Amino acid sequence: MSTSGTVDRAFRSALYDTGDDTLDTGASLLAADPAADAELARRGEDFVASAWQRGWQPADVVRVVRRELDETHARLAGSLIRAQARRDGRARGTRWEAQVAEVPTSDAAARGDRFSYATAVLELYRLLLRLPALEPLDQAAGTSPSGGRERKPESRMLGRIRALLAKAEATGFPEEAEALSAKAQELMARHSVDEALLAAQGAVAEGPDAVRIGVDPPYEQAKAVLLDAVASANHCRAVWNEAFGFSTVVGFASDLEAVELLYTSLLVQATGAMTKAEAAQRAGGRKRTKTFRQSFLAAYAHRVGDRLAAAAAEVPVGGDLLPVLASREVAVAERTDRLFPATATTRLRGVSDVAGWEEGKRAADGAQVRGRRRLP
Template sequence: MSTSRTVDRAFETALYDTADDALDTAASLLAADPAADAELAARGAEFVAAAWRRGWQPADLVRVVRRELGPEHVRSVAALIRAQAPRDRPRGPRWAAQLDALPDGAAPPRTDRFSHAGAVLELYRLLLRLPALEPLVAGETGERAGGGREGRPESRALARIRALLAKAEATGYPQEAEALSAKAQELMARHSVDEALLSAHAPSPDAPGACRIGVDPPYEQAKAVLLDAVADANHCRAVWNEPLGFSTVVGFEADLEAVELLYTSLLVQAEAAMTKAEAAQRAGGRGRTKTFRQSFLAAYAHRAGTRLRAAAEAATADSGSAADVDLLPVLASREVAVTERLERMFPETTTTRLRGVSDAAGWTEGTRAADHARVGRHRPLA
């Protein structure tokens, strides 16, 4: 029997039938034919290429495989993505960064061919059933992606923002983290204004783009709310896909970068503060509870969002006064462009009620933590 026929028979048996015995039967076919390994890998590359055509990106595939399967499957999909990369057309710096961030694709020593074949078939079964996603990459939507950062080095402002947020995450002193985060948001807002003014006077103004940011368990709802607040404060819009574990953020490239940086940093700070708050609760005789954590993160997101918006508005007003220009028409036109792009990508969206926010102590501690992590120069809100 030819190697192609072996793989075809295995696929017919396992990929279109979810029964466990079907998977075992197909794995036995592949395990008995070592010559089929190369053909099996080539089919995997085809599955990856098909995922790209359906709007998926490298980070998306790794995320969904990690959520649904196990470490061996993650290594396998990373290896498939690397194998497919030389065949792909250039897709921009964000895509290249995702390729660079792939987990180690080197497979550990196999215990037996049957187990390995079964894991590969489980992975291919998942890849085959992935739904189509909204395209993010220029050329796949018929419009130019936002930001125009192809080939441009990272700005000094973004480098400073990264450094400030890294220090805020590392310090054990809430007041220092507060000051560092405040300075970072101030720089983000001013950087956004600078990019908006440059684009407004450019021969070919930028168009808004989009990116996906993972929203990982546990407590995904509260984390999605935090991401939405960060996006809103930085002139972006976010749409959460709960089943697939990510939010799609729409905005101009400089603002998208700010959202990615600030959300990641605030999440690190929130989880560190939550750990300390839980320790204090346990010292007072209360056990750790799921509702405490959910309420803590929900309150943190709510309070941080209020402060982010206030800090961004203050910094934008200061930037407009310093430049002696009227920023309102420029920012308004960009907001319209972002809204139009969002509506084209997501013609229908629904709202979700945040569940599990019922712990008063968690809400109080989350609000207090967000006060420490405030990101503006103004005094704390009453």
């Protein structure tokens, strides 16, 4: 039998029927025919290419594979993604290329026996085959002919912001963290205003972009609320996809980078504060549960959202810049509505622990988010 015939038989048995018996049958066929390995890999690359056509991106695929299967399958998916990228040879932009470079890959020496390997491959292919269509993020105004927006090199200011936030997260001295984060906030404000001024002067011609940011369990509802608060304070909009564990954030490129930086930093700070609060609760003889942690993070997100909104409102804007900012807000809203013509609101679940809520509010008040300094 040809190698293509072996793969076809295995697929007929395993991919279109979710039973374990059919999976074992398909894996046995593949395990018995080593010559079919190359054809099996090529078919996997085709599944990956089909996912791109349905709006998925490399980081999205790895995220959903980790969510639904495990790290072994994520590494297999990463190897397919890199192989497909080499075969495709299509320029999709620097953000896409960065995602491809960051995917995990499978070590052939660590695959184990042929039956186990074939089983894992077929489980992965089952998932790839059933991925639904997502909103295509590479169709914004200003995209390159290759289908993806060319990302500008990181500015020196963004590099300084990144370094300041890293130091704020690492230091054990609250006063130092406060000073570092306040400076980072000031630089973020300056960077956003500078980008808007460039647009007003016609030096930059671009439309709003969109990125997907992972919102990982546990307590993903509260984390999604935190990300939404950060996005809103930075002239962006966030739409949470609970089923696949990410939020799509729409905004102009410089603001999106600020959202990613600040959300990651606040999440690190919230996790550290929650760990300390739990330790204090246990030291006082009070056992805390998942409900405590959920309530803590929900309160933290709510309170930080208020503080971010107040900080954003304090940034002075010259009258000549107001029409530019207003047009950018409209552009972001229109792009969001095109991507998501129908959205629904959801209520936070499991927020019932009073102590957790109070501790979360207290931690948010101590988080490194201050009103931005007034700009000259």
